[in-house]
Amino acid sequence: MSAHHDLKQPIYDPSVSFIQEDKIWELLNTNTAPSQAQVQAVLTKARLCEGLTLEDTAVLLQNQDCELEQQMFAIARDIKNTIYGNRIVLFAPLYVSNHCANACSYCGFNADNHELKRKTLQQDEIVKEVEVLEAMGHKRILAVYGEHPRNNVNAIVDSIATMYSVKHGDSGEIRRINVNCAPMDTSDFAILKTAAIGTYQCFQETYHRPTYETVHTKGKKKDYLYRLYAMHRAMEAGIDDVGIGALFGLYDHKFELLALLAHAKQLELDCGVGPHTISFPRIEPAHGSSLSEKPPFEVDDECFKRIVAITRLAVPYTGLIMSTRESAELRRELLSLGVSQISAGSKTSPGGYQASQDDQQDSEQFSLGDHRAMDDIIYELVTESDAIPSFCTGCYRKGRTGDHFMGLAKQQFIGKFCQPNALITFREYLNDYASEKTREAGNQLIERELDKLSPSRRRNISQCLTMTDEGKRDIYL
Structure with missing residues (x-):
């Protein structure tokens, strides 16, 4: 089933779980x-x-x-170096709303947490949050919405339009917005697609149905199968980049990983392409959640590293995402085990990029493990991991998504598109936002990367870098 036609007829039975x-x-x-x-x-x-x-x-x-x-x-x-090179894609979450109608025992947003300060950003507040993110140098946002009737598809589409409209200074703009929100019917997913989103992301949390029913006690999220088939419906509506994940710590990690990979394989079987990304959140402490203080199936750091490495071997062409839930030290190790995307400078509460630390704690979804500023993270990527921080969004805007992207990835097309675009967008960041020490280290890395290229490719990319230095922005192949 191709992922490029709108509102396709399903060829699966959504009343039957494919998790065996x-x-x-x-x-x-x-x-x-x-x-x-x-x-x-x-x-x-x-x-x-x-x-x-x-x-x-x-x-x-x-x-x-x-x-x-x-x-x-x-x-x-x-495998990570073969498929993705030494690029690391950077993004930031933008929490639009923590209003939620579900009662999930592991989450600070759950409807029964009456101590949480509830907030849904107004359009002018969204503008201010995006301006802060753009001032950091971000080009890619993950917009996050609590699962609540006020966060319906039309409200989401309006908020995304606002995010795309914000321009900060001469170069600040958001070029790709991924979305994490409640599962929808196919017709609503078709409306969401009109907002020019990138990846639609939704986690099953736990694939073990008895556990799922235990930790979800209120709201539409109680429906295991409706959530399980969310990505099928999104693809039917023409959203061909989807992101899946499990919340490790709710149930046996070995079961969860096999089920997560079974989900990926089912999407490829039914929809013609597997997930664009897989995420690995672990349960972290959250205000108003007693379960999060001591996870039922705690996953230690060594086990977590095995999970990430095994996933990279199992699905080599899928992007692996690591958030700032994890510590700086662990994230550093996981980069070498297959992670290809990380968040940077994150806040997990609506309005968090402008709020005080105390206000954030009263309204955040979970506690963060990596509190470093964006520039510090980038400096470490360059100097300790020899990695290219990438702000590229070219694939999405050139139509290299879904099965088209996967087909190119399997041909190891990184050298043709992604590596040059990473260098060009990184130069843009260095010129516009970096500290002096990061700019110096970053430009040295770019020169080392150029030295690895053939003369013709070096010449072509150098021309793009020169245009960037002269003030041209948003150059991509």
Whole structure:
């Protein structure tokens, strides 16, 4: 089923779950103690950058050999560098509303949290938040909305139009807005598509249905299947970039990861293309949530690193997102294990980019682990990870989305489009927003990257960098 036609007829049964819990447990139980030969065979297969089956993934999840685990981490690094190069895409969340009609026991926004200060930004307040983000240098926003009737599709479309309209100074503008909001019917998703959004993002939270029903006690979110098929409906409406995820800590992480990958494979089977991104939030402390203080199935840092690395092996062409929930130190390690997108300078409360720290705590969704400023994060990416911070949004605006993007990614097209665009947009950031030390380090990195290119490619990209230095903005291939 192509993802490029509006309001396509579904070819699946939304009354039946495609998450086969018995099969997932059978895969895990059958591979309880895989041999070194079994694990090595899976790692050899992973090197081909063609992805893994659920059984392959189960073998890696059950591996207990430390040497093979280190091999797995090395392969994850190689795959990430092969597919994505040393680029790291940067974005920031913009929380528009924390009004929510659901009661989710792990979330600070839940409807039964009467201590939370509720707020939905007005259009002028959205403008001010976007101006702050643009002054940091952001070009890409994840707009986040609590699941509440006031955050209906028309209100969301209006707020997105406002975000796109904001221009700050000579170069501040938002070029891509991804959306995290409640699942919709196909007709509403078609309206959302008219807002020129990038990726539609929605997390199942937990794929284990008994747990799902336990932690969701009020609101439309109680409907497990309606949420499970949200991405199918979005693709039917023509939104061909979607992002999925699970909230690790609610249930057994091995089950959740296999179910998450089963979701990705089902989307590819039914809709012709899998998810554009996968996210890995872990439960973090949230005001008004006792469950978040001690997660039922806590995932420690070492386990979390295995989850990220295994996912990179299993779905090599999918973007992996890491938010500022995690500490700076852990995020640094995860960059080398397959993460390709990170948030920077984030706030998780409506109006948080202008509010005091005390006001943020009274209205935020969860606590952050990485509080560093945008410029500090970028400086570290350049000097410690030798990574190119990318602000590119060219693929979306050139129509390289959905199955078109995945087809190009499988041909390893990074060198043709993404690497040059990353360098050009990074120069734009350095010229307009960076501190002196970041500008110096960043320009040195750009020169090192240019030295790796053929003379003709270096010449073409250098011309774009010169135009950027002369004041031209938004250059992309």
